[in-house]
Amino acid sequence: MSAARDEPTSSAATAEPTVAEDAALARELADATGAILLELRDDTGPGRDREYRGDAEAHEFLVGALQRHRPDDAVLSEEGTQDPAPRRGAHRLWIVDPLDGSSGYGRGGDEWGVHVALVVDGALVAGAVALPARGELADSATVAAVPDTPADVERGISVTVSRSRPPVELRRLAAAFPVRTVARSAAGVKTLAVVDGEVDAYLHSGGQYEWDNAAPAAVALGAGLRVTRLDGRPLPFGADDPYSPDLLIARPAVHDAILDVLLA
Numbered sequence: 001m002s003a004a005r006d007e008p009t010s011s012a013a014t015a016e017p018t019v020a021e022d023a024a025l026a027r028e029l030a031d032a033t034g035a036i037l038l039e040l041r042d043d044t045g046p047g048r049d050r051e052y053r054g055d056a057e058a059h060e061f062l063v064g065a066l067q068r069h070r071p072d073d074a075v076l077s078e079e080g081t082q083d084p085a086p087r088r089g090a091h092r093l094w095i096v097d098p099l100d101g102s103s104g105y106g107r108g109g110d111e112w113g114v115h116v117a118l119v120v121d122g123a124l125v126a127g128a129v130a131l132p133a134r135g136e137l138a139d140s141a142t143v144a145a146v147p148d149t150p151a152d153v154e155r156g157i158s159v160t161v162s163r164s165r166p167p168v169e170l171r172r173l174a175a176a177f178p179v180r181t182v183a184r185s186a187a188g189v190k191t192l193a194v195v196d197g198e199v200d201a202y203l204h205s206g207g208q209y210e211w212d213n214a215a216p217a218a219v220a221l222g223a224g225l226r227v228t229r230l231d232g233r234p235l236p237f238g239a240d241d242p243y244s245p246d247l248l249i250a251r252p253a254v255h256d257a258i259l260d261v262l263l264a
C-alpha cells in the first residue's frame, strides 16, 4: 500500500484524498450499505425477492454515494455495467460488491457482507468489509496486525473455504499435513476469519471476480497477511476482464507452507 499519498499537499489543484481518508470513506459506506441491508432483511421474508432487492438496493445506494463523495472516480460494481470502456485507464477505480453472499442473505443467515475497495493506478490502496449480521466492520487502515506466528504443520492448519464450491487443492494439502476445513459463505466472512485469527488461511479456486476479493484483500494486506493467486503472484486489479480465478490469504509463515505444497 502506498504511503506517499499520505503526504500533506498545499496545492488545491493537486489535492487528492489521502489513503486514510479513502479507507475511512470505504468503511463509512460499507457500514451504511450494511445498515440498509439489515433494514431490508427485517422488512422482507426469506427468499429470492429479498436476495434480488438486496443486490439492487445496496448497489444503488453504494454507487450513488461514491458518485457524490468521489465524483471524478470510476466504479466497478458487481451489479453495475460490465462494459470495461468507462473504467479503462481510470486513475482511481472503486471496486465494490454491494452484497457478497447474496443467496445467504436471501435465506436469512449471517454469512454475507459489503465490500468497498479503491485501486489507484492499478494498485490496491484501501478497502473495507462489513459483515452487518455478524456485527463486524474492518478497514485496511485501522485493522490490527495479525502476528506472523510460525506454521505448526505437524499439528495441522485450519483452512476456510467456500461452502458451495470447496477448492480441489484441499486434497493435496491434506496429503501433506492435517487440515481442518471450515466451510463458510462469502469472501469477506472467510477473510475476516483469518484476520481475526479464527483460522489460518482462506483458500479459493475455480472462479471469483475482482469485486469478490478486492476489499477482502485490502483488509488482509492491511493486517499484514499475504494475499496471492495460487501460483504465488499478486492479485491484479482493474483489468478489463474482472475474472479472478483463485486466491490464498494467510499470514506469511502459513502462506509459505501452503504454497510449498501447491507449487511442488
Ligand SMILES: Nc1ncnc2c1ncn2[C@@H]1O[C@H](COP(=O)(O)O)[C@@H](OP(=O)(O)O)[C@H]1O
Binding pocket: 078, 097, 099, 100, 101, 102, 103, 161, 162, 163, 164, 165, 184, 185, 186, 187, 205, 206, 207, 208, 209, 212
Ligand atoms: N466458481 C466460481 N465462479 C464465480 N464466482 C464464484 C465462484 N466461487 C465463488 N464465487 C463468488 O465468490 C463469492 C464468494 O463465494 P463463496 O461464498 O462460495 O465463497 C460469491 O459472490 P456473490 O455472493 O457476490 O455472488 C460467489 O458468487
Ligand SMILES: [Mg+2]
Binding pocket: 078, 097, 099, 100, 101, 211, 212
Ligand atoms: Mg460477491
